[in-house]
Amino acid sequence: MASTIRKGEIQIGEKLPEIEIMTAPSTKVKITDLFKGKRGILFGLPGAFTPTCSNTHLPEFVRDHAKWVELGYEIICCVSVNDAFVMEAWGKLHQVEGKVVMISDMNATLTRAIGLEIDLTDKLGSIRSKRYSMEVNDNLITSIHVESSLGATGCSTSSAMLGSLSQDMIPL
Known part of the structure; x- marks a missing residue:
């Protein structure tokens, strides 16, 4: 299922912004430092512990970690507009250690900078992230998949991304 990138959203060929985030457990780092010199996946979602x-x-990216590594991906990051303690607890529940880096974007700074925010104050109490996934190569966005609706998981899941890889995207 194809995604539609809207005006204001980060595009293929753009670089990740120099935004400071927190990885669980509570370590400040720039998102660009995580992806510097690396090929990886960054995926965002509306909220930890939501259905x-x-x-x-999240479980699909944890399950498929070995497949991504086999294809040459060095880092997988999950970002949500939750605090670092919530992201750490959620990560422990899903056994992400060594597989997925949990990122807290508590004030939606990164989410807004890449134009993927959605106002969910009526459901979740604040601005949150749209559901998306992107391939990042040394901070350059090489593909991006944004879901058309909040509960959809058609294009941004690990299985959807793995299924969409073409032979020219797979490293030798």
Whole structure:
């Protein structure tokens, strides 16, 4: 299922912004430092412990970690507009250690900078992240998949991304 990138959203060929985030457990780092010189996946979702995020999105990336490594990906990061303690607890529940780096974007700074925010104050109490996944190569966005609706998991899951890889994207 194809995604539609809207005006204001980060595009293929753009670089990740120099934004400071927190990795669980509470370590400040620039997002660009995580992806510097690396090929990886950055995926965002509306909230830790929410049904679709907990049942599908995060577990698939944890499950498929070895497949991504085999294809030459060095880092997989999950970002959500939650605090670092929530992201750490959620990560422990899903056994992400050594597989997925949990990123707290507590004030939606990164999410807004890449134009993927959504106002969910009525459901989750604040601005949150749209559901997306992107391939990043040394901070350059090489593909991006943004879901068309909040509960959708058609294009941004690990299995969807793995299925969409073409032979020219797979390293030798």
